[in-house]
Amino acid sequence: xxxxxxxxxxxxxxxxxxxxxxNLIKQAKLQMVKKGFQWYANKxxxxxxxxxxxxxxxxxxxxKNDIIEDVISDSVVIDxxxxxxNN
Numbered sequence: 027x028x029x030x031x032x033x034x035x036x037x038x039x040x041x042x043x044x045x046x047x048x049n050l051i052k053q054a055k056l057q058m059v060k061k062g063f064q065w066y067a068n069k070x071x072x073x074x075x076x077x078x079x080x081x082x083x084x085x086x087x088x089x090k091n092d093i094i095e096d097v098i099s100d101s102v103v104i105d106x107x108x109x110x111x112n113n
Contacts, residue, residue: 030073031087040086054078 029041036047055076058066065071080086 031076031079036039036079037107040083050079050082053082057081096112 031051033044033047033051036050037044042050051072051074055066055071057078058074066074071094076087084085
């Protein structure tokens with residue numbers, strides 16, 4: 027399971043645009059500094075704990091893309107000849 031996320035991860039997992047994802051990471055970094063983790067005060071730190079982001083959003087981020095897995099596991103392969111015979 028993913029423990030830390032950056033803006034690209036947040037964009038992918040939540041669908042937020044780039045600017046909102048960047049702002050979310052900044053907020054999470056500020057929260058971590060308030061909790062006593064001074065390391066997050068460094069502007070070059072781009073990863074934050076996923077729990078910090080979830081606290082701000084108010085919901086748990088699903089780190090696993092269930093939709094793609096379901097589609098892949100339920101997929102059916104149809105060969106060209108069978109498809110053409112039915113049409």
